[in-house]
Amino acid sequence: MSQELFSSLLSENGITLSSIQNEQFNRYFELLIEWNEKMNLTAITNRDDVYLKHFYDSFTPGLYYSFSDQRIVDIGAGAGFPSLPLKIIYPDLHVSIVDSLNKRIGFLTYLAEELGLTNVSFYHDRAEIAGKNNYHREKYDIVIARAVARMSVLSELCMPFVKNGGDFLALKGAxxxxxxxxxxxxxxxxxxxxxxxxxxxxxxxxxDRHIVQIRKVKATPKKYPRKPGTPNKQPIE
Incomplete structure (x- = not known):
């Protein structure tokens, strides 16, 4: 997918990227490739593939969900997907990212500064630990995750962050x-x-792609999330 096709598809969905936004995506690609030589951020390095499989794929929740100035947290964002492309497209979002690898947090911090992104925060932590922290617990309008774990596990990692009435959006495949x-x-x-x-x-x-929307209708029991590693080893069944 060329940058021109990327912009065109967004335009078809009512989003016209400014020259600044287009340059932010271009710089995002450049830094992704540059840092990828020093650390493992992505196996996808061709420009057209990055625009399709990272940038456009990250945008796809916007096909079905209205974003504005919500507080959003991305669990296990890796190189910033999907929350940072969404932040570029919807600048009023307040974005937080929780990731367990400090090297990635270093990349994301540098990236945000280079792109001039504001109202973004990065936390080096396990989701199981951050989800118990009152600073994060049930404080977000939207929790989002892409390609992190199967839904039975992912729900335990993400739902504790969602405030009552908020939404968990999972980007999934086949x-x-x-x-x-x-x-x-x-x-x-x-x-x-x-x-x-x-x-x-x-x-x-x-x-095949899926956007799964789960509404928080009642508080998550205090025992969840369980200690690191447990959700994956012993999913709630």
Whole structure:
């Protein structure tokens, strides 16, 4: 996907990127490739592939969900996906990222400064620990995650951050329906309710994608999230 096609597809969805936003995406790509030589940020390094599989893919929640000035936290964002492309497109968002690798936090901090992003915060922590911290717990309008874990595990990592009435948005691929079936109990136990499972295909390569929206309808029990590693080893079933 060329930068021109990327801009065109966003325009079709009512978003016209300014020259500054286009340059931010261009600089994002340059820094991603530059830092990727020093640390493992992505296996995708071709410009067109980055625009499709990272930048456009990160935007896809915007096809189904309205973003404005909400407080959003990205769990396990890696190189900043999906929250930083969303921040570029929707500048009024207040974005926080929780990631367990300090090297990535260093990259994200430098990236945000280079791109001139404001109202962004980065936290070096495990989701299981940050989710117990009153500074983060049930404080966010939106919690978002992309390619982190299967839904039964991901729900325990993410739902504790969502405030009552807020939403957890999961960016998923093929097999999502089966994942949701397995995660039904976990989602309910953690205070969530499935609102939508939007299915579509990524342009050009036509790979399956899903945006799962889970509404927080009641407080997450205090015992969750459990200690680091436990959600993955012993999912709620």
């Amino acid at each position: 097999g999502t329906a089966e994942e949701l079936k397995d995660a039904n109990k976990a989602i309910a136990v953690l205070g969530g309710e499935i609102v939508a499972n939007h299915a579509f295909q990524l342009p050009k390569e036509n790979s």
